[in-house]
Amino acid sequence: MLSENAEDYLACIWDLGQRTGSDVIKTTAIAAKLKLSPASVTEMTQKLAVDGYLNYERYKGVSLTHKGKKVAERIKRKHRLLERFFCDVIGLRRDQSHDEAMKLEHTVSDESVEKLNQIMNYPKVCPDGDPIPPGDGPLDPDPDLSIHLTDLEEGEKGIITHLTCDETTKIKRLISMGFVPGRSVALEERVPMGGPLLVQLEELKVALARDCASLVMVRKC
Amino acid sequence: MKILLAGNLNVGKSQLFSRITGIGVISANYPGTTVTFEEASVTFHGEKISVYDLPGIYSLAGETEDELVTTKLLAEKSPDYVIAVLDATRLEQGLVLLLQLIELGYRVIVALNFMDQARKRYNIDIDRLEKTLMVPVVPTVATTGEGVDRLMELVISNTVHRSPYVTRYDSHIEAFLEDIAGGSVSTGSGYPIRGASIKLLEGNHFFTGQFSPSVLEFADQYRKEFREQHFEDVEVHIARDRYGEAGKIASEVITWLPKRDMTLKDRISEVTLRPRTGIPILLAVLVGIFLCVVVVGGLLETLMADVYAAVVGDFFSQLASWIGGTPGQAIAQGIDLSIQAIIAIVIPYILVFYLILGLLEDSGYLPRVVMLLDGLMLRLGLHGRAIIPMVVGTGCNVPAILATRTLESKRERLILATIIVMAVPCSAQTVIIIGTVGQHAGILYAAAIYLILLGLILLLGRILHLVLKQEPPSLVIEIPDLSMPSLRNILSKTWLRIKDFFVIAFPLLLIGSLVLEFLMLYNVLDSLVEPLAPLTVGLLGLPSVIIVALIFGVLRKEMALQILFVIFALSVGADLGTVLTEQQLFVFALVMATYMPCIGVLAALMKEFGIKDAALVSVTSILLAFLLGGLANLVFILT
Numbered sequence: 001m002l003s004e005n006a007e008d009y010l011a012c013i014w015d016l017g018q019r020t021g022s023d024v025i026k027t028t029a030i031a032a033k034l035k036l037s038p039a040s041v042t043e044m045t046q047k048l049a050v051d052g053y054l055n056y057e058r059y060k061g062v063s064l065t066h067k068g069k070k071v072a073e074r075i076k077r078k079h080r081l082l083e084r085f086f087c088d089v090i091g092l093r094r095d096q097s098h099d100e101a102m103k104l105e106h107t108v109s110d111e112s113v114e115k116l117n118q119i120m121n122y123p124k125v126c127p128d129g130d131p132i133p134p135g136d137g138p139l140d141p142d143p144d145l146s147i148h149l150t151d152l153e154e155g156e157k158g159i160i161t162h163l164t165c166d167e168t169t170k171i172k173r174l175i176s177m178g179f180v181p182g183r184s185v186a187l188e189e190r191v192p193m194g195g196p197l198l199v200q201l202e203e204l205k206v207a208l209a210r211d212c213a214s215l216v217m218v219r220k221c
Numbered sequence: 222m223k224i225l226l227a228g229n230l231n232v233g234k235s236q237l238f239s240r241i242t243g244i245g246v247i248s249a250n251y252p253g254t255t256v257t258f259e260e261a262s263v264t265f266h267g268e269k270i271s272v273y274d275l276p277g278i279y280s281l282a283g284e285t286e287d288e289l290v291t292t293k294l295l296a297e298k299s300p301d302y303v304i305a306v307l308d309a310t311r312l313e314q315g316l317v318l319l320l321q322l323i324e325l326g327y328r329v330i331v332a333l334n335f336m337d338q339a340r341k342r343y344n345i346d347i348d349r350l351e352k353t354l355m356v357p358v359v360p361t362v363a364t365t366g367e368g369v370d371r372l373m374e375l376v377i378s379n380t381v382h383r384s385p386y387v388t389r390y391d392s393h394i395e396a397f398l399e400d401i402a403g404g405s406v407s408t409g410s411g412y413p414i415r416g417a418s419i420k421l422l423e424g425n426h427f428f429t430g431q432f433s434p435s436v437l438e439f440a441d442q443y444r445k446e447f448r449e450q451h452f453e454d455v456e457v458h459i460a461r462d463r464y465g466e467a468g469k470i471a472s473e474v475i476t477w478l479p480k481r482d483m484t485l486k487d488r489i490s491e492v493t494l495r496p497r498t499g500i501p502i503l504l505a506v507l508v509g510i511f512l513c514v515v516v517v518g519g520l521l522e523t524l525m526a527d528v529y530a531a532v533v534g535d536f537f538s539q540l541a542s543w544i545g546g547t548p549g550q551a552i553a554q555g556i557d558l559s560i561q562a563i564i565a566i567v568i569p570y571i572l573v574f575y576l577i578l579g580l581l582e583d584s585g586y587l588p589r590v591v592m593l594l595d596g597l598m599l600r601l602g603l604h605g606r607a608i609i610p611m612v613v614g615t616g617c618n619v620p621a622i623l624a625t626r627t628l629e630s631k632r633e634r635l636i637l638a639t640i641i642v643m644a645v646p647c648s649a650q651t652v653i654i655i656g657t658v659g660q661h662a663g664i665l666y667a668a669a670i671y672l673i674l675l676g677l678i679l680l681l682g683r684i685l686h687l688v689l690k691q692e693p694p695s696l697v698i699e700i701p702d703l704s705m706p707s708l709r710n711i712l713s714k715t716w717l718r719i720k721d722f723f724v725i726a727f728p729l730l731l732i733g734s735l736v737l738e739f740l741m742l743y744n745v746l747d748s749l750v751e752p753l754a755p756l757t758v759g760l761l762g763l764p765s766v767i768i769v770a771l772i773f774g775v776l777r778k779e780m781a782l783q784i785l786f787v788i789f790a791l792s793v794g795a796d797l798g799t800v801l802t803e804q805q806l807f808v809f810a811l812v813m814a815t816y817m818p819c820i821g822v823l824a825a826l827m828k829e830f831g832i833k834d835a836a837l838v839s840v841t842s843i844l845l846a847f848l849l850g851g852l853a854n855l856v857f858i859l860t
Contacts (some may be wrong), residue, residue, distance in 0.1 A: 093392060095450045124610070128451060161455060161464055168424070169284060173697055175460040176280035176288070178314055181453070183468075191496050195596030196696050203311045205494075205702075207592035208696035212763070 002053075004106040007075050008034065009044055010053060011105075013064055014072035019164055021148065026061040044110075073133040078113050079105040080126035080133075085116050087127040118205050129161055129181070149216040150197065152187040158218030159184050165166075168213060178204060179216050222270045223298055224376055227291060229314055230277035230304030231585070231701040233334045235259070236363035236710060237306055238274040241373065249297070258294060268377045273298060279314070281321045282456065284426030292427045295327070302376055303327040309339030309360070312475065316467035317460075319354070323384045324416040329356050330375055332368070336360040341481065346474040353470055355384040364707055387415070390462045394455065397422065397443050401436070423456045484651050487788060490703045493589050503593050506586070507612050514573050515614030515648055521569030529564055550607045551742045554734035562730050562776075562821070563723065570617040570648075571722060575715040578624060581609070583706030588698055595696050596635065601682030604628060604696060607637050611678075614645035618818060621645065622825035623722065634840075636685040642818045642826070643842045644677040649781075656782045658810045661796060662803035670811055673849070677815070726824040733820040747770060758846060761808050762854040764801070774813055778818055781813060804857040808850045816846035 002010075012033050016025045033039040049056035053068035064072060079101045086097035114135065117123075121195075125131050146161040160181050163171050178201050179185070188205075189198040196207040208216075228234045242261035260276040275294055276287040283289050295303070305322055307315030322329050331354075339345060351358045357375055361368030369433060377383060389395070401418045412428075420428035421440050429437060447455040482490070492498040541553035581587050587606065595605035606628060614621030621641045625634040646654065657668040740746050746769050754765040761767075766788045774781040789800045797806060818826065826835035 010682065095393065096448060118860065128453075162453060168454070170695070171454070172282055172284035172424075172456065175457060176278075176282050177697055177699070178279070178285060178317070178464065180460045180464045181457065183464060189494075189496060191592060191596060192500075193596035194599065195496075195594070196592055198592065202313060204314055205700040207588070207595070207696060207698050207700055209697065212695045212697055 002071065006044070006048060006053075007071065007106055009048060010064065010068050010072040011075040011079070013054070014069065014076060015060060017064070018146075019162075021164065023063045024057070024061045025063065029061075031127070074110070075105055077135065078108055078110075078134045080130065081113050081117055081123070082108065083126050083128075083138040084120055084123050084132075088120065088123075090125065097127060148220050149187065149199070149213045149218050150210055152218065152220070154187055154189060156220060157186040158220050161217050161219050163215055164217055170215060171214060174212065174215065177206060178202065184221070185216070185218060222268060222376070223273070223300045224270060224302045224304055224307055225273045225275060225295065225298055225300040225302050227275045227295070227318070228277060228334075229279055229308065229311075229318060230699060232277070232306050232308040232311075232315065233363040234306040235274055236707065237304075237332060237334060237361060237369070238272065239710060239713070240363055240366050240369045242272050258290070265373045266377055270376065278318070280318060280460075281325070281420070281425065282423050283420070283427050289427060292425065295325070296427070300329070301328065302381075303329050304332050304372065304376075304698070305329050306332045306334055307448075309333045309336050309345060310342065312339075312345070312471040313464070313467045314522060316470055317463050319356075320386075320388045320463055321416075321467060323354070323356065323386050324388060324413070324419060326383055326411075326413040326416055328381050328383055329390050330372065330381055331347075331356055331358040332361045332372055333358055334361045334363055336367070337362045337365075341478070343478055344476045346476070350470070350474045352546070353386075353473070355386050364705075388463060388466050391458055393447060393450070394419075394422065394459065394462070397440075397617075400439075404661055415706060419459065423459055446511060486703060486705075492643055493586065493703065494700065497595060499589060499593050499849075503590060506590075507608065508576055510574075510612050511610075511615055513577060514570055514613060518570040518573045518616060518648075521573065525564050525569055526561070526573065529561060547742050548739075550811055551738040552735065555738040556731065558738070559727070559730040559734035562607055562734070563727055568719070568723075570621075571620045572715070572719060574613050574616065574620040574624070575718050576608070576711065578613075578620075579711035579715050580706055583704075583711055583745075585701040585703045588700045591698060592700060601636075601640075601679070601686070603633055603637060603682065605631070610637055610641060614641040614647060615651070616648055616819075618642060618645065618647045619722075619726070619821045619825045622648075622792050622822060622829055623718070625829065631830075635834060636682065637660060638830065639685060640678055640681050642822060642838055643815050643845055644674045644681060646671075646674060649819075651814045653782050654810045657785070657797060657806045658803070661798040661801075662806045666807045667810075670814055671810065674814060722825075726821055729824040729827075736777050737773070740772075756847065760851040761812065762858070763805050763809060767809060770809075771812070771816070774816060774819070785809075802852075807854050811853055812846045812850040814846075816842060818842065 009030070010219065012030055013025050016029055016033065017023055020029075027041045027045055028038055030036075030045070031038045034041070045054055045062050046054055048054045048068070049062070053063065054062045055065055056062050082101035082104055083094075083097045086092040086100050087094060116202055117135075123132060147158075149158070149160075152158055160179060160183050162181055163174060163179065184203055185202075186200045187197060188200055191198060191207070194210070196209045197213045197214070199206050199208055226234055226238055238259060238261070242263045258276060261272050263270050263272060273294065275291045278285070278288045278291050281288060281292055283292050303322055305315070305319045309317060319329065319331060331350075333339075333345070333347070345360075347358050347360060359368050359372045359375065361372060363369075379760055390398070398415055398418050401414065401421075412431075417428055417431065421432055421436070422444065424444075429440075432440070444455050447453075447458070451458060537553040537557040540556075541549045543549070544552055552781045566718045581590075587609070590608060591605035593605065594608050596605050598605050601607070607625075610621045610624040613624050618641055622638050625637045625641075628637060654667055654670055658670065749772070750765045750768055753768045757763050757765050757768050757771075767785075769788050770781050773784045785797070786795065789797075791797070791800065801809070822841060823835060826838055830838075
């Protein structure tokens, strides 16, 4: 049985992987997210690597093994379903739901959570709009999962779920043009020769360089 | 009384400004052209009103230069009213900016522009919009002037108050706003605390400067917490709420009409946009611009030269004898030549180009050019919009340098200007290339020169891209529908631009001409022939007298070919092959093609980049020209 602490680590790495779209996560990023010192993160990740939950690559970072991913997805599933429950059924604020779910996700049984899932009519996303991992098996490329705007086919449409980037300048430029979560965006053309993407953002036509477009995460619709 | 026009890009703001003020103003359909703001005074029903036109922006987040300038101007000018110009066909986008203006406590009047086009798509319930937002809304059509009078009447009626409308945010953000307001923190600058606090959260530098360090720290802490709880930056969330609000309002006031068929204009908008059809059209347009500048410019040149000769008559010879002696001749000749250069050489080409540029800007075609060519030009370290100045440069480098202004950063503009000066042959350089090697050494030599220039463009792009490190900003631009440009607007801005150029170029041309005349009269040029022989004979393997043609090339590039015949005492058009070998012709043409900018280009460089960069580009181009010429000579010697 893993400790709560270890489960948090795996869930955190899974989360970061989803946000950044990369499998390999830097230990400094984990330290920042969990607000721990890099040294203690390194210690814990090494331990988890020994136990077969993580692949540990020095200087590069860590990635989840199949085993680790299973654990992380189970925790995230519990977390997001609980959030949904506290938010929708009990009516707590989103931050309160989050805090409650943080505490319970480690102790609640699989059976209870699945029952909750059934009662709430199988929600697909958590209150923040992130997908709830399915109960069994790996996470398939599900229609509900966010993909990069650049990964849409020409003519496909999506809803913006979030923007992924550490460069605030770029993010702010995108926001002020109207690339805001919840709005719909359609990929019209990929201009040849490495040119920009032509997208229809609600009522606006925008030409967007590919590096900028890859920061916009969308859910197909 | 002061009013200020604010709005998104491409909403016809500058056109509305020009309608209100009645004087010409630089306005364009192209994102980024209105970087500087415009000011004008107008008297309406006896009331004197100062009107300011701000740069087009999408938000007041203070992130881009335009946004920051707008925020500052809004604060500095403390206007009586802000006219929020909204595009009725893209209501939601405009409302987002409007909500921010209301939030910051400005007295706002809404001009709902492009109403004619919006009416074809949907009905907007103006009454309901006014009641919801509690601001007056005036439908306008800037191109025809509809609604402009009503707008101004509202301004002078002085009955418009601050709108009490409040944009609601996420409950966490609301809690933060309450904390700030409850702590009775004040910005001390007259902004509503709620509006200023939102800007503080968004990280607008103008506003963060107005809060005490403890509040800043509190806000920073809050931003961090927010991010952890929501996995989203607070500014993203604020924008999300704002777009939600704007979308809700828009959907309440809009009733869609049945979908209409595509009009001809829609179809043209579409085919110019899709790469499959758009790229061939673009190529045709570029060739068209080139031909226009060269052919129409050439016709105008002949015409204006004739008119000038007829008007002036023997005025300058009289002037010469009136001043008397050799200096008299030099002065008269110098003034004559510089006026000739301006009206017969520079003005025709620049005029034609500016008219075309105005057309491209106002029709909304420029953003399409940028979009279609961005990928290709990125490889040169430039944006897609760089292609226009390069095409123009094949006509005349002077308007090409001025046209670099359509580029966003100074870095890109400098790269582009350097490429144009060194590697894009202007029509005068083309005349030299064709007139020397083309006619007397064979087409292969001429082709070789063009190939070298093309290679130079690619190489310079690469090198400069590496030297001026920072990445070019990634492209994010709006592509507006094409629209019918207004002739009035194009003419007035062409006039302003020509005037601008004249003021800068004429004094320089005059000085240059006078200097050259004196050099010739006192035989200074001849005395330069021998001392510079190591350069001409030694390095380039050319006859030493060629230096005269090279020096002439700086002042009057288009005359360098004629001078070539003169110095070899040949009649114009005679076979240069009798005095120069094919290889020598090639070296000469190559040097002339890459060689230092003529004095007009120098003036344009100085105007755009300052004396230091202008000198740097010029000196480098001279060195490059002699280097290439020397290399070519070396290759000929060795083979």
